[in-house]
Amino acid sequence: MAAINDLINQIDDLELRERIKAEVDKLSKQKKFGLVFEDHVPECTALYDVPVHVGSKVALKDKKINDVYVVKAINDNQATCVNAQTKETAEFNVDSLVSIAEFGEAIYPYLKPIDSIENATDSSLWHTLIEADNYHALQLLEYLYAGKVDCIYIDPPYNTGAKDWKYNNDYVDSSDAYRHSKWLSMMEKRLKLAKKLLNPADSVLIVTIDEKEYLHLGCLLEELFPDARMQMVSSVINSKGVSRGSEFFRVNEYLFFVKIGDCSVSELPLQDQWLGNIKTSTTKQVRWGSLMRSGSGSDRKDSPGCFYPIYISKDKTHFCGAGEVVPVGVDRNTVAIPKDVIAIFPIRENGTEGRWQYSREKYLNLQAKGYARISTQTKGKKEATIRYISEGWQKRVESGEIKVTGTAVDGSLIFDDKEYEQKYIPGNQWWIASHDATEFGSKLLTKLIGKRFTFPKSLYAVHDSIRFFVANKPNALILDFFAGSGTTLHAVNLLNAEDGGHRRCIMVTNNEVSDEEAKKLKKDGFKPGDPEWERLGIAHYVTWPRTVCSIKGEDINGNPLKENYGCPMETYSEIDGEVTDPETGKKIRGKVYKKIKKPTYPELEHINMSDGFKANAAFFKLGFLDKNAVALGRQFKELLPVLWMKTGCVGLCPKLEEGSLPSMLILPQNAFAVLIDEHTFPEFMAKINDEDRIKQVFIVTDSTSGYREMISHLSIKKSYQLYRDYLDNFRINTGR
Structure with missing residues (x-):
């Protein structure tokens, strides 16, 4: 320029x-500066619940859904259609067609109950699995949980061109001038919606990826989250390596952690394997360090305000205050010292002048709290030194992690740290045995449901990634909109079992079948939408069965699972035994190593897989409604699960039997209520104001002023107007 x-x-x-x-x-x-790519239109959406009629946009069930036709006439179950692109006319059987919505067209979603598992009748904790294209599911979730999600964990398609699951790796368009464009366009549209769901004050987005797209994903995340703090971690998921032809074997993948607002990594009690080469103190006892600073910036001149005498009694047992700061240029030996005290300056062993860690005021405050002590145990010498505990240890004391049992003569605190568990933040290179995707992903999943899915994540890899951010959030809301085999919900249940948390997980996956299964099904004459086809899709065949089995604690055949959580791994322990003297050949007593199985997570080894989890989960399919029918209140039954999700999934999802609608629904077990007939408001008001368990209400009325008048008489803080609220917020796709 x-x-x-x-x-x-x-x-x-x-x-x-x-x-x-x-x-x-x-x-x-x-x-456009930064990442530049072609903007592809997302896939069209199949509307299986919407009947085909004249004027409908449709596609053939067994062909590409992006090949769009418009129905011009229907006679005797035969539809005359015009191709939207070529303008050619064709005749099709109506049963072979499915209504579709193109990008930019308004569609109105609902949740169709498919199944549920209730393993904790006394708990209000309900997880949800939604079968849907995740783009539309995210738009639904935007209405339900905008700004409320604490953690999003996703394992998106890696764009390798593999065909084992279409959902995972079919996002490269042969017509792309830039082979990453379609993948990037797909990710950008979904991440924009995901951003709206994350809590702007404190939340995290975790995205896993391999070397094929990590550079482009990193640039995309930086563009979409300019105010966030982002870090990438390299994690070994297969120590044996996966062959890549003539390339280096692949042993790792990458995790992007996008931290929003005040989000930070929590210190956790971790096994030694997490340390790696990080210079982290491994002491499990309170460490009293020297109050005199060492290393860079440790000279008197570097911080003149930290050079002053500390006074102790002649017998070296009591603190007696501190003298004033000795200005630069003033010889410390010329400073007047009070009688009957010893003055200790920050002087090194070689006689040079250093500085204290803190200013005089901060030191006096530190000493008053008992965080400083007099030490005479310095390499056998008789000189006294001043020691203190760092701010990190101070926080552990004040939080109760370290117990205080008394006070020493000099006023310093006495601690009982026998039960203290060391916590720290690891480095960004993870070589953790339990993250092996074969041992604790594929093999674990096979034990649950058989060989139905390739390359699932290690349960513990997902558990750890999430735990660093929700360990201190027992009520966190966690979302995975590329759910795959369902590892994320499994990991959330494990976290809850570990610490008694009440974290809730929402999973979204489509119901694509594997490429191999698709060929077999087509050969047998089946098409997408047929029960035989849908039964083998990922949501029905993998994600939901895994969820049910892990919660019930049994495999797909109903047999109890035999192992414990905690990931037992082989290791070696040094014990006393007999060894052979290499010079004499005689047996002598010595140290030998014995192979043992040691849990990677001692805190989890008491959790038996056969016990399952005290949790509940509901399985829904995302469907689409006719706008006019919604406005007329004809499809309230279909909308009820959406209202249940909007109010936090409390209790078993309610349902209405066929027949006329009641005038109102009072659902204290679900913490919400619905006024369907506004003429019965006085009765509704009396019931609501007398029920403490109702936290949110929905009022069906066309009158905005009438709605405001009604809610002014209710003691409920959260309320919504139906169906205006629904129609205004669910024009999902318009202008997107």
């Missing part, structure tokens, strides 16, 4: 010069 501006300035005609400057300025503002 600088060169262009120089050339423009050489133009003699002032008016022409200014006009060209203005146009160049416009162009510079339009240029």
Whole structure:
């Protein structure tokens, strides 16, 4: 731009010069800096619940859904259709067609109950699995939980071109000038919606990826989350390696952690394998360090305000205050010292002058709290030194992690740290045995449901990734909209069992079948939408069975699971035994190593897989309603699960039997109520104001002023107007 501006300035005609400057300025503002890619239109959406009629946009069930036709006429179950692109006319059987919605068209979702598992009747904790294209599910969730999600964990398609599950790896378009465009376009649209769901004050987005797309994903995340703090971790998921032809074997994958607002990594009690090369103190006892600073910036001149005498009694048992700061240039030996005290300056063993860790005021506060002590145990010497505990240890004391049992003569605290568990934050290179995707992903899943899914994540890899951010959030809301085999919900249940948490998980997955299964089904004459086809889709065949089995504690055949959680791993322990002397050949007593199985997670080893989890889960399919029918209140029954989710999934999802609608629904077990007939408001008001368990209400009325008048008489803080609220918020796709 600088060169262009120089050339423009050489133009003699002032008016022409200014006009060209203005146009160049416009162009510079339009240029897209950063990641540049072709913007692809997302896949069309099949509307299996919407009947095919004249004027419908449709696609053939057994063909590409993006091949769009418009129905011009229907006679004797034969539809005359015009191809939207080629304008060619064709005749199809109506049963072979499915209604579709293209990107940009308004569609109105509902949740169709498929199944549920209730393993904790006394708990209000309900997880949810939604079978849907995740783009539309995210738009539904935006209405339900905008700004309320604490953690999103996703394992999106890696764009390798594999065909084992279409859902995972079929996002490269052969017509792309840039082979990553379609994948990036798909991810961008979903991440934009995900951003709206995350709590702006404190939340995290976790995305796993391999080397095929990690560079592009990183740039995309930086563009979409400019105010967030992002870090990438490399994690070994297969120590044996996966062959990549003539390339290096792949042993790892990458995790992007996008931290929103005040989100930070929690210190956790971790096994030694997490340490790696990180220089982290492994002491499990309170460490009293020297109050004199060491390392860089430790000279007197580096911090003049931290050079002053600390006074202790002659017998070296009591603190006696501190002298004033000795200014730079003043010899410490000229400072007057009170009688009957010893003055201790920050002087190194070689006689040079250092500095204290804290200013005089901060030191006195530290000493008053008992965090400083007098030590005379310095390498056998008789000189006294001042020791203290760091701010990290102070926090552990004040939080109750370290017990205080008394006070020493000098006023310093006495601790009982026998039960203290060391906590720390690991480095960004994870080589953790329990993260092996074969042992604790594929093999674990096979024990539950058989060989139905390739390359699931290690249960413990997901458990750990999430735990670093929700360990201190027992009521966190966690979302996975690329749910795959359902590892995320399994991990959330394990976290809850570990610490008694009440975290809730929402999973979203479509119901694609594997490429191999699709070929078999087509050969047998089945099409997408047929029960035989849907039964083998990922949601019905993998995600939900895994969820049910893990909650019930049994395999797909009803047999109890035999192992414990905690990931037993083989290790070696040094014990006393007999060894052979290499010089004499005689047996002598010595140290030998014995192979043992040691749990990677001692805190989990008491959790038996056969016990399952005290949790409940509901399985829904995302469907779409006719706008006019909704506005007329004809499809309230279908909307009830949406209202249940909006109010927090409390209790078993309610349902209405066929027949006429009641005038109101009072559902204290679900913590919400619905006024369906506004003429019965006085009765509704009396019941609501007398029921403490009702936290949210929905009022069906076309009158906004009438709605406001009614809610003014209710003691409920959260209320919604139906169906205006629904129609205004569920135009999912319009202008997207």
